[in-house]
Amino acid sequence: MCNGLGYWSIAVNDFNNDDQLDFVVTNIKRHYMHVYLGYGNGSFANVKTYPSGVLGLCVTTGDLDNDT
Incomplete structure (x- = not known):
């Protein structure tokens, strides 16, 4: 995983359907x-x-385009 400071939130899912x-x-x-x-x-x-463009305090996952 990345080294350094600033990692805040984690979410787990199967993002690429494998x-x-x-x-x-x-x-x-x-x-x-x-x-x-x-x-x-x-x-x-x-x-x-x-790039998120915002302060990423939280992250979540889901099927946003209903493709599963």
Whole structure:
């Protein structure tokens, strides 16, 4: 996982529909979200970082576009 300070909230879900758990963490110091896609064996793909534009105190998951 990322090193440094500012990681505040975590949520777990299967974001890419591969039946493996993934997680997202928020960074309140830099206003980013970091997504880790799980391989199912305890390891993860390279982190994908997205700007949140806001102070990310909380994160949650859900099917926002009803595609499942």
